[in-house]
Amino acid sequence: MSARDQVAAIYQQVLQRNAGEPEFHQAAAEVFESLHVVLERYPHYADGGLVERLCEPERQIIFRVPWVDDTGAVQVNRGFRVQYNSVLGPYKGGLRFHPSVNLGIVKFLGFEQIFKNALSGLPIGGGKGGSDFDPKGRSDAEVMRFCQSFMTELHRHIGEYTDVPAGDIGVGGREIGYLFGQYKRLTNSYESGVLTGKGLNWGGSQVRKEATGYGAAYFVAEMLKTVKSSLDGKTVVVSGSGNVAIYAIEKIHQLGGIVVACSDSSGYIVDPKGIDLELLKDIKESRRARICEYVETATHATFTSGGSIWDVACDVAIPAATQNELDEDAAITLVKGGVVVVAEGANMPTTPEAVQVFRDAGVAFAPGKAANAGGVATSALEMQQNASRDSWSFEYTDDRLARIMTGIHGRVVETAEDYGMPGDYVHGANIAGFVKVADAMISLGVI
Ligand code: NDP
Numbered sequence: 046m047s048a049r050d051q052v053a054a055i056y057q058q059v060l061q062r063n064a065g066e067p068e069f070h071q072a073a074a075e076v077f078e079s080l081h082v083v084l085e086r087y088p089h090y091a092d093g094g095l096v097e098r099l100c101e102p103e104r105q106i107i108f109r110v111p112w113v114d115d116t117g118a119v120q121v122n123r124g125f126r127v128q129y130n131s132v133l134g135p136y137k138g139g140l141r142f143h144p145s146v147n148l149g150i151v152k153f154l155g156f157e158q159i160f161k162n163a164l165s166g167l168p169i170g171g172g173k174g175g176s177d178f179d180p181k182g183r184s185d186a187e188v189m190r191f192c193q194s195f196m197t198e199l200h201r202h203i204g205e206y207t208d209v210p211a212g213d214i215g216v217g218g219r220e221i222g223y224l225f226g227q228y229k230r231l232t233n234s235y236e237s238g239v240l241t242g243k244g245l246n247w248g249g250s251q252v253r254k255e256a257t258g259y260g261a262a263y264f265v266a267e268m269l270k271t272v273k274s275s276l277d278g279k280t281v282v283v284s285g286s287g288n289v290a291i292y293a294i295e296k297i298h299q300l301g302g303i304v305v306a307c308s309d310s311s312g313y314i315v316d317p318k319g320i321d322l323e324l325l326k327d328i329k330e331s332r333r334a335r336i337c338e339y340v341e342t343a344t345h346a347t348f349t350s351g352g353s354i355w356d357v358a359c360d361v362a363i364p365a366a367t368q369n370e371l372d373e374d375a376a377i378t379l380v381k382g383g384v385v386v387v388a389e390g391a392n393m394p395t396t397p398e399a400v401q402v403f404r405d406a407g408v409a410f411a412p413g414k415a416a417n418a419g420g421v422a423t424s425a426l427e428m429q430q431n432a433s434r435d436s437w438s439f440e441y442t443d444d445r446l447a448r449i450m451t452g453i454h455g456r457v458v459e460t461a462e463d464y465g466m467p468g469d470y471v472h473g474a475n476i477a478g479f480v481k482v483a484d485a486m487i488s489l490g491v492i
Contacts, residue, residue, distance in 0.1 A: 048084035048091070052077050055096050062101075066149025068368060072156050072393060073100060075412070079475035082464055090483050093491060099482065102155060103136075104128040107148065108198040110176055112190045114183075124195050126174035128208055129155040132485040135206055136172030137162055137421060139213030139242075142191075142220065144179040151175055153368070154213070154392055158421070160478030161414035164453050167425035172208055174199070180215050192223035199224075200231045205238035205431075211424050212242040214367065217288055218254065222247075237431040241424035250427035252442040253420075258292025258365070259443065260419015261390040263450035265361055266300055268386050268409050271458065271468075277301035282359040284308050285366030286329050286336050289390045289417065293363050294320055306357040308366065309336040313354035316346035358382030365390030365417075376402035389413035400471065415457050415474040422449045 046054070056077050063069055084091050110122040125148060128136045138158040141151070151173050159171030178191050202208060212221055221242045228239055243249035252259065262276070269275050279302045283290045286307045294304045303319040309329075314320075314336055324342055328334045337348045355362065355375035362384050364371045368391065371379075376399035379387070387403055388411040389395060395403075395410070403410040423446055430436050437445075460480075461473030 048081040048088070051084060051091050052081045052096075055100070058097065059100050063149070063152070066152060068153040068393070069149045069156065071397065072153040075393075075397065075471070076156070076160065076475050076479065079472045080479065082472070083476055083479060086464075089487075093487070095483055095486055098486065098491075099130065099159070100156075102127045102129045102152065103131060104202075105148070105152075106202055110178065110191065110194050110198070112187075112194040114187055120191075122176050122178040122191070124174070124176045124198060125151045126199060126202055126208070126210070127151045127155040127172060128202070129171045129173070130159045130482060131170035132482060132489055133163055134168035134170050135204075136208040137169035137211070137424065138171055138173040139175075139211045140216045140220075140224075141173070141175035141213040142178045142180050142215035143175070144177050146175045146177045150368070157392055157414050159482055160475065161418045162421055163478040163481040164415060164456060164474060165418045165422040165425065165449060166452055166456075167422055167449075169209075169421065169425050172210075173213075174210055175213065175216075178215075180220070185219070188220065189223045192220055193227040196224045196227035197231065200228050203228075203239055205236055205428070209238065209424070209428060210240055211421070212288065214287065216242075218242065218244055238428050241427040243427070248431055250423060250430055250442060251437060251439040252446055253423045253427050254288065255292040255295065255443075256423035256446055257289045257417050257420030258294070258390065259296040260422065260446055260450045261289070261293045261363055261365070261388055261416050262296035262300060263419065263447050264411060264416045264454055265297070265363070265386055265388045267451055267454040268388065268411060268470075272385075272409075275301065276361070279303070279360040280305055280358070281361040281363065282306045282354060282357050283363045283365050283390065284313070284354050284370060284394070285364075285391065286325060287366070289420070290363075290365040291322070291326060291329065293365055293390050294325070295322055298322065302361065305359065306354055307336070308354045310366075311335055311337065312348055312350040312352060313357070314339045314346050314348050315357055316343055318345065353378070355379050359384055361386045361388070363388050363390045364394035366394065367391055368393045369396050371395045371399050373398035373402055375399060380406040380408060384408055387411070388416040390417050392417065404469075409468065409470070411457075411470040412474050414478060415453055415470060418453055419446050419450055422446065
């Protein structure tokens with residue numbers, strides 16, 4: 046059987062075994078697209094059910110999360126933790142609290158996380174978790190009670206050497222605090238290394254909050270360097286206005302780019318002078334308010350309810366909100382508007398059809414498993430600091446992050462060239478990540 050046929054047969058098994066999980070199918074298809082070239086060169090990777098084992102999580106935990114809301118009513122949510130692959134280190138990956146969360150979404154995120162974490166060059170395996178709980182509109186006390194109930198079950202399954210969750214959509218510093226507090230109470234142990242994204246005065250790392258966004262900006266700067274360009278003076282559009290988006294905007298501004306638009310799920314704002322970051326942080330971080338409030342203060346800016354942020358012409362686009370937010374039509378519009386670089390700040394925000402549009406148009410396109418790996422990489426740095434009871438300065442940690450992103454960029458570019466696909470970041474990232482995990486799986490035997 047040819048390598049292509051082998052990969053197609055395994056993909057069919059994945060579809061059958063994981064029915065009704067379209068996001069997981071999409072994430073698997075994206076990796077499988079690159080696999081046959083590896084199997085052609087190194088047929089032994091098809092032995093020992095290696096690819097089949099890689100597609101099957103080591104463990105999937107689903108649990109009830111009952112909690113009492115402010116009116117005294119009992120609410121019931123569903124919690125998930127998918128411990129996908131631990132050959133390179135403890136499972137590592139965030140928790141997402143959003144009403145759309147289901148097992149398929151957690152599996153897609155966990156699967157991507159395996160390769161992202163491998164690419165980071167750090168000793169971390171892949172996992173992901175979350176709940177269909179919606180923190181929006183909930184009081185602090187409700188969020189705390191939910192987090193405490195969630196951790197009451199989750200604590201049995203995690204640990205500094207087992208599984209180390211962090212934040213993702215809907216899970217920021219506040220939620221990590223409540224989760225860590227409950228873990229500490231249940232275990233009677235100050236095990237800092239069990240969660241990352243902690244506050245700076247209780248075991249957190251400098252730059253962790255900023256890391257995913259900063260890392261994406263560093264990655265874009267590296268991509269531009271390959272065409273002897275830089276972010277200086279570039280017009281940039283960043284979707285979302287959460288953790289990743291805010292700090293991508295901050296670093297892009299520091300590197301000389303001008304971010305003219307960002308969004309939330311209600312619509313997008315355009316500020317031709319460049320997004321006023323202090324104002325955005327006040328609205329989104331301090332007050333947890335809606336993005337339309339931006340134009341009440343910055344009256345020269347505009348707010349569009351609904352619509353597509355990708356209608357805003359730019360040199361660089363960074364989708365940093367959620368999966369499948371940038372579709373084929375949006376990609377065509379961006380290409381017409383002159384986009385030269387697209388880097389995924391979010392996980393799988395670009396549909397496969399949109400990726401093809403960018404490929405056909407010669408737009409440099411970086412997948413999330415490379416471009417947004419700065420967050421998890423800095424989480425691994427937080428684990429290092431916790432293990433050594435040390436804390437590093439902002440400048441030192443930021444420098445480590447910048448060097449990690451340069452390293453990931455280099456590995457991806459070299460791998461793509463080595464396999465005869467220069468400039469293809471998708472294949473470069475998939476292959477480099479896969480080979481690292483596959484080699485470790487072979488060394489550890491059939492487990
Ligand atoms: P946040 O919850 O901080 O922010 C998410 C942002 O995206 C908000 O502006 C939110 O708007 C918007 N958004 C979420 N869902 C939708 C939707 N269905 N439609 C439109 N807009 C939406 O999350 P993060 O910034 O942490 O995460 C953003 C992305 O980055 C996710 O894909 C995540 O997996 C990925 N990522 C995050 C990392 C991290 O360190 N936090 C690390 C690597 C990847 P609203 O508030 O209106 O819902």
